[in-house]
Amino acid sequence: MSTQGSLKVTTPSDREVALVREFDAPRRLVWAAYTKPELMKRWAGGPPGHTLRLCQIDLRVGGRWRWEVEAPDGSVMGLGGRYLEIVPEERLVSTDEFDQPWYEGDATSTITFEEHGDRTTLTMLLRYASRQVRDFVLKTPMETGVNAGFDRLAELVAQPSLFE
Amino acid sequence: MQPSGYEQRLNATFAALSDPTRRAILARLASGEASVAELAAPFSMSQPAISKHLKVLEQAGLVSRGKDAQRRPRTLEAAPLAEASEFLERYRQFWEGTFQRLDSLLEELKAEERSKRRGSKKR
Numbered sequence: 380m381s382t383q384g385s386l387k388v389t390t391p392s393d394r395e396v397a398l399v400r401e402f403d404a405p406r407r408l409v410w411a412a413y414t415k416p417e418l419m420k421r422w423a424g425g426p427p428g429h430t431l432r433l434c435q436i437d438l439r440v441g442g443r444w445r446w447e448v449e450a451p452d453g454s455v456m457g458l459g460g461r462y463l464e465i466v467p468e469e470r471l472v473s474t475d476e477f478d479q480p481w482y483e484g485d486a487t488s489t490i491t492f493e494e495h496g497d498r499t500t501l502t503m504l505l506r507y508a509s510r511q512v513r514d515f516v517l518k519t520p521m522e523t524g525v526n527a528g529f530d531r532l533a534e535l536v537a538q539p540s541l542f543e
Numbered sequence: 544m545q546p547s548g549y550e551q552r553l554n555a556t557f558a559a560l561s562d563p564t565r566r567a568i569l570a571r572l573a574s575g576e577a578s579v580a581e582l583a584a585p586f587s588m589s590q591p592a593i594s595k596h597l598k599v600l601e602q603a604g605l606v607s608r609g610k611d612a613q614r615r616p617r618t619l620e621a622a623p624l625a626e627a628s629e630f631l632e633r634y635r636q637f638w639e640g641t642f643q644r645l646d647s648l649l650e651e652l653k654a655e656e657r658s659k660r661r662g663s664k665k666r
Contacts, residue, residue: 386642387635393557393561408653418652422645514554
């Protein structure tokens with residue numbers, strides 16, 4: 380495990396969050412893990428304890444993706460979107476929409492895959508509708524939200540005690 | 544919903560941090576106080592332009608002014624930065640947990656490929 384790079388989070392502009400992570404695997408495997416539902420189900424959906432009980436991927440521009448994530452307490456969160464740009468093994472751009480929206484406006488994610496030797500650097504750029512929305516997403520205690528079910532999240536974050 | 548004072552402060556911190564010049568100014572101040580002229584020196588920017596950035600940083604509570612009336616040195620205020628980085632850290636940990644699951648899957652996929660390659664050599 381010690382050979383794997385750790386995640387860097389930055390805010391490159393006032394509407395964006397960038398996640399940069401290195402993986403000890405060639406790019407084609409990381410791409411496969413992001414685009415094949417049977418592989419995606421084996422890792423995605425959140426930290427350990429969360430399962431991706433449904434994963435649909437229609438990998439073409441304009442095609443839709445859909446996830447249903449089950450949290451450890453049994454609550455289910457649905458989300459999906461549309462693919463805007465696909466460059467195999469290099470770049471994947473999509474919209475992200477939650478069934479029960481917990482922030483305002485549209486969000487897009489741009490994932491780039493860069494290979495050096497047998498390693499891959501993955502960059503995930505999340506762009507939100509405004510600076511306010513981006514800041515809200517950054518401040519939202521995600522673990523609390525996922526575990527409580529996203530339908531209750533708006534209620535939870537409205538409690539200032541969470542931020543004190 | 545009216546944001547609490549705490550949230551307003553945090554919003555101001557994130558907004559102040561979203562500019563590369565302001566981040567560079569903070570990095571410079573992290574190594575000690577400096578006058579506006581000293582802060583402007585490494586940038587191809589006029590002192591008034593730097594002063595504008597300093598004003599944003601001061602309003603966000605990230606920078607304060609020293610007592611020396613001549614130099615008016617600027618000093619870094621660490622507390623709001625610590626608050627903002629705490630949120631970023633929590634966010635980071637959430638995603639790191641997810642990506643560690645991907646690490647494990649990639650190890651499994653690599654092992655599968657290796658054993659397939661060995662299998663095909665035998666035949």
